[in-house]
Amino acid sequence: MPDDRADRIAGFIKPLRVKPGSKVDLGKDFDPRYKAVVTKQESAELLRTGVSLLAEYQERLAAQNTYGVLLCLQALDAGGKDGTIRHVMSGVNPQGVRVSSFKVPSDEELDHDYLWRYARELPTRGGIAIFNRSHYEEVLVVWVHRQVLDRQHLPAGPRGEKLWERRYREINNWERYLTDNGFKVVKVFLNLSKEEQRTRFMKRIDLPEKNWKFSAADVRERRYWDDYQQAFSEMLSATSTDWAPWYVVPADRKWFARICTAAVLVHTLMEIDPQYPTVGxxxxxxxxxxxxxxxxxxxxxxxxxxxxxxxxxxxxxxxx
The missing domain is CATH 1.20.890 (cAMP-dependent Protein Kinase, Chain A)
Known part of the structure; x- marks a missing residue:
């Protein structure tokens, strides 16, 4: 590979990066169908290149055993998180990668602070952890369904906007702490259009082998589409930082979303630039x-x- 590959990858993902401090309006600022100048015919080779680079840098990351990487994947239902993980991580050593999914918190998890269950699944040095949904559920699902706060046993304190401002600050500080300790945090939001979500839901209903992936709750949650768009906009505005930026990946075309996610992760590893240890x-x-x-x-x-x-x-x- 030519020496300028890091610059080329950085240029490819630059339009996807949420500039820290910017005010995001998701519906206006990011197009779910954006695909740069890439054609679907080119996508297979581009993904193979990304997977190959991931394998190379993962081996170096593990050998150096100094840094770890946390990839947070957020999306609405049918956004393509599972497929993205499966394709992007297809060439890496499974011993060095752990995927964690987060559902409704258990009673034990609710007896701790809201970041506790996520902290338990963080990567080790030399490893990559993927959060299929992440700690950002605490300012997304909880933001949309405020009644969830009643189950979190919070002490009396500020609610309303001050609560979300505090959570954004706490999350930013937590991610800064992780970064300062050698754990790079990279965050990808798979941005799906409302019509594409409807199409994917219909496919899950029409195809018997896809039925297991569909739940009536998905349609109920879809009724809050506008609320989620606002929640995502607020979250992206408040938590894209220099040390843990957000990337809004267009997700209507699955093949393009996978290329972009691979590029974001490769870019992160290239910035770390892990090296094989030298012996004395x-x-x-x-x-x-x-x-x-x-x-x-x-x-x-x-x-x-x-x-x-x-x-x-x-x-x-x-x-x-």
Missing amino acids: KQAREDLLAAGRELAAEAPNGAAADPYAARHRRAGQAKRT
Whole structure:
């Protein structure tokens, strides 16, 4: 890959980034059908490139064991979160990735602060964690359905706008704390249009093999579409920061959403630029001694160092 690949990826995702401090009107500022200049025919190769880069940088991230990455995926129902995770992470080592989904909180979770259950699923150093829905449910679903606050056993205090301002501040501070400790937070909102959601719901109803993915509750929640658009707009405005920016990914075309999400995650890893550890002088001498011992065990007719021999032959073949 050419050396300018980081710059090209950054340029590709720049229109998707929510500028910190900006006031977002989701319906006006971001088009769910935007696809840049990419065609569907090009998408497969672009996704393969993104998956390959993810695999390369994930291995380096794990080897360095200093940084971790948290990818937060938010979307309305049928937004494509599951499919995006499945395609984008198809080439990575599953040992280094953990996906957590968050449903209605349990009684145990409600007995703790609202960030507790999310903190339990954070990545380890060298790992990638994906939140399929995230702590932002606390300023989205809870924002739309204010009665949920009654189950959270909160002490008496400010409600109304002051409550949401406080939560935005707490979330920003938490993410700053994670970043300062080596855990990069990257946030993707899959922006789906109302008509595309209707189309996907109908497909889930029409196809028997898709029925399991549909719930009547999805349609009930759809009735709050305008409220959710306002909640997302407020959230994006208040919580896209220099240390944990939001990216609004157009989601009406699944193939484009997957390319964009891969690019955002690759960009994050490239910014970290993890490196393979180097061994000290004594460790290197031990390696060489072990190599000599293994080379001496080569049977008659076998190369002392099969790996080096194969690469030497490959190099000679390229020159000819």
